[in-house]
Amino acid sequence: MNAIASIPGKSQIEDPIVRFSGVRKSYDGETLVVRDLNLDIVRGEFLTLLGPSGSGKTTSLMMLAGFEAPTEGTISIGGKDVTALPPHRRGIGVVFQNYSLFPHMTIGQNVGYPLRVRGTAQDEIDKRVMEALEMVELGAFGDRRPAQLSGGQQQRAALARALVFRPDLVLLDEPLGALDKQLREQMQYELKRLHEELKVTMVYVTHDQTEALTMSDRIAVFNDGRIQQLARPADLYENPQNAFVAEFVGENNRLSGIVTGVGENSVQVDVGGAAVVKARTSSRFAKGEKAVLSLRPERVAVAQAGKWENDFTVDIDKVVYLGDINRLLLRFAGGSEFAVRVANVGSGPAYKRGDSVRIAWRQADCLAFPAE
Amino acid sequence: MSATTTLADTGQVPRRLRTLVRRAERQHLTKMLALMAPSVVFVALLFVVPIALFLFRSVDNVEIPKYLPSTVAEIGQWHEGEMPPEGVYRALTEDLIALKGEPEAAVLGRRLNYSVPGFRGLVTRTVRQLPDTVPASARDLLAGIDERWLDPVYWATLKQQSGRITDFYLLSAMDLQRGTDGAITQVDETQAVFLSLYGRTLYTSVGVTVICLLIGYPVAAVMASAGPAAANWLLMLVLVPFWTSLLVRTTAWVVLLQTEGLVNKILIYLGIINEPLSLMFNTAGVFIAMVHVLLPYMILPLYSVMKGVSPVHLRAASSLGAPPVTVFRTVYLPLTIPGIAAGCTLVFVLSVGFYVTPALVGGPSDQMIGYFIAYFTNSAVNWGLASALGAFLILVIAAIYLVLGKVVGFDKLRVR
Structure with missing residues (x-):
């Protein structure tokens, strides 16, 4: 394994890339979807937020991406408070569950989009789009429309688009949820390979415990708006801290x-x-x-x-x-x-x-x- | 894969299979046709056929061949540049004697009057004064009744308009006329009305469409992004005008916009203006009332397209570094173009044919083509011209639709 294997199961560490401190979120002012989230994300790790639906994992991810504002608490990225920063200024790559490719652009234009809005020169865009597409093995698909690609290919293109502007942090919101089982397993390995090659920090949301166990450096198990346990996969499986974790992870x-x-x-x-x-x-x-x-x-x-x-x-x-x-x-x-x-x-x-x-x-x- | 290959290889099975498939398709088709038959018959009988018949009136020249049969037969012998021979005079006299005391004389006079002003008076006067039998010289008889029968203009008109089909109405609707020498020229500036009428109709329709788009787009966007409860309320507010009759709404605008109306009173009360604005019987009134009437037709197609734009696309764009304005320009706007195209087509086509609203709220110089079609149908009873105007209206709309279809794509003009 890589250097990340030595990451402790603690929630507070030195120089985290992301720090949630005291974050709470409520949509209706009565019930808390996220209660008192304190979490540090280590540079370069593959962290999975695992939990049943409604456990607060996706809301936490959306707050990190900037699509939802915390009701209380602060989120900082690289030591800088980003709680009030709009999504387009956070520089985070996001891959969504549903196919989020723009249907009116070709795959190449989709992947070049983050570079275009940053005003990158066209020849530089062309070069990096090609690199990104080859990285996800879609080199020949630049001129196709999203609708002409299979679900797995679309998600690979979305991944290339989220990586092409070289963000330090990539968020993945159940990106394999809509794929069939075989494709899902193949994509898991692909994601893991990219994570190791690019050394980016990946935060991955899923409700599938197998996915979490195979891919993650660390897993944060969410339930009822709280992190139930934050640990490496083997620790989580062998030494669950409470009955919920024991039941949710593994049979x-x-x-x-x-x-x-x-x-x-x-x-x-x-x-x-x-x-x-x-x-x-x-x-x-x-x-x-x-x-x-x-x-x-x-x-x-x-x-x-x-x-x-x-x-x-x-x-x-x-x-x-x-x-x-x-x-x-x-x-x-x-x-x-x-x-x-x-x-x-x-x-x-x-x-x-x-x-x-x-x-x-x-x-x-x-x-x-x-x-x- | 392998199953289809086998089927294709063995000669007999596929033929049977094809027959079965074809039979199933035929049954399906029959069922579809049966279901559609009532509406097709209804539309064909009560819509397509009457419209086709009415459009035919724009080239139909029924009166002259019908009421002047002998003249039409004889007039070919006359060549322009000389006086008509006696046979032509005689034929006309016989035809006119046959019309004596008949109401058709007035119908014929009216038709001839379209081509040459004053022809009606000439015909009625001649018919009134004709004896019951034709004397030796029909020419002297007619010239004795009215000297104008010696003017070749009237004969040229008769000759020109003697066919069963005429281009007279179509030319008139374009402010054109065919001179006695057969050349097509523009009518006098004082008589030219229709070209500027088309211009005004298009200008008003484009203006109303643009205003509807500018007002409707943000409303539709808010509706599409609102929660279900709020969206239902907004939808209802948009639909309320739909449930009220067009006439009632236009009349309401008359009440609101007149000099002593509610709008002016409120503005004066608020101290925004000192003198009442003239909002009625002018272009402003027409725009206000038409935009109000047509706004739902813009909002609904926009709304239905915007509803289909996934918020994930907007989130994705902003996570990729696009500020809100860029997200709108590069993602939201392109994805809503089908709605814009559909809404604009709908509003434009409807406003081109608007009649009641400009008639009630507009001034004399704000009337659109619909007003003149109604005028020529109901008041002037010049159905030929009315249908020529209608034919050009259909042509203009078809042309615009084709151009839009080529530019935007026909599939995007659908109203969902």
């Missing part, structure tokens, strides 16, 4: 119960159905408190010999065939749905509804959070 089994025993960084939780689960925690619990447990399906061993802290035998409720794996839905902890995965290796037992199966997992793989 997750959620169990809730009452704490029956407390150890050092560990708890025992009665999840009902005569099952007591041992779990890791970083929170302080007292006996009798409610707790939520989070367990990744792939961390559950199915029908394997070995010693595990948690070991149960349960009934199979449903078998879902997914090709590479079979997903077993189990009846566990008094009936709540519990999913595990079994790799489809071609041999091994055939699972069917009503069978009993042994499941087991490590205490370290199961996280306990206080119930909200």
Whole structure:
């Protein structure tokens, strides 16, 4: 990985390219869409704002681009307060979710637009437009109209247009949202390649956690107008700070119960159905408190010999065939749905509804959070 | 891909397939035609055919061949530069005797009077004084009744206008006339009215269109960017004039604009003016009332096009470094050109044909072509000239539409 890999998960750092401090946004004067956003963006990083719709991630991005004004707080870029600066003077490249290419211009004219409005000389424009188009592999498409391009090509052209004036900061608002799955994956790699080549700072908004995990240096998980966690992808997946992050990022089994025993960084939780689960925690619990447990399906061993802290035998409720794996839905902890995965290796037992199966997992793989 | 290739390769299956497809298309077409038939029949019978018939009147020369059949047959023997032979005089006398006491004499007189002023009087007087039978010399008889029958001008007119088709009305509508020698010349300046009338009509229409565009564009832009509730209210305000009759609105303007009207009273009360402005029976009144009447026709097409301009394009432009004025000039304006073209075409075409508003609010020198068509249809009963004026109006509009279509593109002139 690159130098960015050492970025801490802290919200305050030295010399950030962007700093949100105390930013709040309300459209109706009653409900806050963004509550108290404090975020520093590191020069050169690929930061993803991840969250469900209505979580405030897009509003935060739009405030950074200058299309929305914060109700309170300040936004600074490169140490300069830009809160009141109109979008055209911020020098930020923006790629939108919908095809934002101007339909009355050719692809070349679209890509040259930011240079034209800056009064760049025509031969310089021609040269840089060609470079930008070749960079996104659209060198031969300069004379086409946007409508003659496929969705993926249009988004690549939009990307070239946002990069051609060499901004330090590029914002991407779900740019792959309208593309089909295969194209989306291809574009993810392309974006990542451009990010590494150009060393620009990219702020990427998405609701797709896979996209966030594959591309980002850091991910800020938004919910309810707040950043729930800001961390590198692996940290986010392995050590979610609360139940929301655990559930939103990756697949997750959620169990809730009452704490029956407390150890050092560990708890025992009665999840009902005569099952007591041992779990890791970083929170302080007292006996009798409610707790939520989070367990990744792939961390559950199915029908394997070995010693595990948690070991149960349960009934199979449903078998879902997914090709590479079979997903077993189990009846566990008094009936709540519990999913595990079994790799489809071609041999091994055939699972069917009503069978009993042994499941087991490590205490370290199961996280306990206080119930909200 | 492979499926179509196989089908094309095997000879028989595609033919069957083609028959099936063609049959399906035919059924579809039949259904469409059946659905459209009522409106097509209605428009054809009550609109296209009457208009075509009326336009034919601009070249139709019914009266002279009908009421002077013998004269028309004989007059070919007369060559200009000499006096008409006796046979021609005799034929005319017979024709006129047949018209004695008939109302058609007046119709014929009126038609001849269009070509030569005074011809009507000559005809009625002659018809009145003719005996019941033709004497030995018809020429002496006619010359005895009125000396003008010895003037070749009247005979030249009769000869010229003896055909079933005439260019007389079309020429008149262009301020042109055909002299007795057959050459086309301009009419006297004192009699030339129509060219300046076309000029005034075009000038007024262009002026009204431009004012409507300047006033309507910002309104439409605000409506298109407003929230749904506000946009509905604005739309209703724009549409209210649509729901009131044109006549009522124009009459209201008469009340408002007259010297003692509301507008002048308020301006004087506010101390902006001392003397009442003359806003009625002049060009200002015509412009005010026409702009008011036609504004919705500009705003609605603009609005519907502006509604389709994605705000993302504007955001994109401004994020790429374009200040607001540049965003407007390079993105918003080009994207709304279809609306401008559609709105301007609509307002222009409607205002070219305006009649009631200039008639009520304008002065005598503000009347547009519609007024004269109505005048020649209703008052002067010169349908030939009325339809010639109408024909040129259609030509002018068609020409403007074609030019606009070439410049802007026909697909953009649609009103959505």
